[in-house]
Amino acid sequence: MMSREAVITNELGLHARSAAQIAKLAARARHGVWLVKGEERAAASSIIDLIALECPRGTKIAVVIDDPSDRDVLLAISELIENGFGE
Secondary structure, three states: OEEEEEEOOOOOOOOHHHHHHHHHHHOOOOOOEEEEEOOEEEEOOOHHHHHHOOOOOOOEEEEEEOOHHHHHHHHHHHHHHHOHHHO
């Protein structure tokens, strides 16, 4: 497993549109991709799971991958989050 921490920076936090962007990137992975907030863990490929994490602006999360071969997905999702989902 590999992980990278990120902070939700966009004004609206992690909402449906931003969750869909993450899910689209996660779909490229061959193995599991997760977003972790505290003790909660959500499948990055599930928009509903991501929204259920309830991540407003300023929330610290970790992007976690099950296999190092998906490192490009890890980096892409982390960058998307850090750039405020382009909003």
